[in-house]
Amino acid sequence: MADTARRPPTATAAPPAGRRPAWQRPGSRERRAAVAGYTFLLPWFVGLFGITLFPMLYSLYLSFTDFDLLQEPQWVGLENYVRMLTDDPQYWNSVWATFLFAVVSVPLKLAVALGVALLLYRDRRGVGGYRALFYVPSLLGGSVAIAIVWQTLFGGQGAINEVLALVGIEGRSWITNPSTALGTLVLLAAWQxxxxxVIFLAGLKQIPAELFEAGALDGAGRFKQFWHITLPMLSPVLFFNLVLETIAGFQGFTAAFVISGGTGGPADSTLLYTLYLYLRGFGDFQMGYASAMAWAFLLVLGLITAVVFRSGSLWVHYADEGEH
Structure with missing residues (x-):
């Protein structure tokens, strides 16, 4: 009995070296959950690598080659980039047309959108129908049909000239005149x-009504309320719209292609950057040069977006909950 009392209790055998205890190993349920999760993510991974990353990296390689879609790419180094910057005046025409289009159309579009939102954000009878009606052009944005309609409206025998004739103004073929052709594209972009x-409407709904009431009690009129209350409180939404529309403005293609007949004319006035890239790559089969244009465009657009983000710290106002 004494020996039995002195015997130490039996210890559980330690797991082999390098192997975790059973309670630390994931169970079959966790493994099944992980497999199911990755299975559902598989289409996204396929799309990311097969449709986005691989084509991007391949186009980066092509930008350093001479590739005509029919023969094997021939390595030429920086020749495409040097040619683009120093020996292609039509390239700079497209840069200027795109810059002018974006600089004019984006502020105009945002101003119209904000003005209409201010008219429609209060709940009135039938206001929902007006909101839907004004949103319809955006649903048709980028469509060939709308571009054809716009081409007809601003043609020499279009409805615009007929309206102008009623007030004694002689019209012109707006889309074939180098001084007005780009303006028709700007108007089309602003119309959509x-x-x-809709984003401005959501932002206006979030502004507390008490701020306007306090401003009215202090004697602030409509303009002062808009300038000192509406704009500061709406600045994050304005910033969001500005970023999105700036990126979209520099990527305009369909309207310029249809209205100009795929040439960017007259006199390269509607030769937007993406249209010129398309013409070089798929019209002239200079895919290496078009790839170089695409990467230059990506870098410049990224730089412009970074500048917009950097400027946001100067004018975007994020209200704290205590300010409400």
Missing amino acids: FGAPM
Whole structure:
């Protein structure tokens, strides 16, 4: 009995070296959950690597080659980039047309969207129908049909000239005149203001009514309320719309392609950057040069977006909950 009392209790055998205890190993349920999760993510991974990353990296390689889609790419180094910057005046025409289009169309589109949102954000009878009606052009944005309609409206025998003739103004073929052709594209872009308008409506709904009441009690009129209350409180939404519309503005293609007949004319006035890239790559089969243009465009657009983000710290106002 004494020996039995002195015997130490039996210890559980330690797991082999390098192997975790059973309670630390994931069970079959966790493994099945992980497998199911990765299975559902598999289409996204396939799309990311097969449709996005691999084509991007391949186009980066092609930008350093001479590739005509028919023969094997021939390595030429920086020749495409040097040619683009120093020996292609039509390239700079497209840069200027795109810059002018974006600089004019984006502020105009946002101003129209904000103005309409201010008219429609209060709940009135039938206001929902008007909101839907003004949003319809954005649903049709980028469509060939709308571009054809716009081409007809601003043609020499179009409805715009007929309206001008009623007030004694002689019209012209707006889309074939180098001084007005780009303006028709700007008007088309501004007309499709529905998407930023809806975002502005959501932002206006979030502004506390007490701020306007306090401003009215202090003697602030409509303009002062808009300038000192609406704009500061709406600045994050305005910033969001500005970023989205700036990126979209520099990527304009369909309207310029249809209205100009795929040439960017007259006199390269509607030769937007993406249209010129398309013409070089698929019209002239200079895919290496077009790839170089695409990467230059990506870098410049990224830089412009970074500048917009950097400027946000100067004018975007994020209200704290205590300010409400």
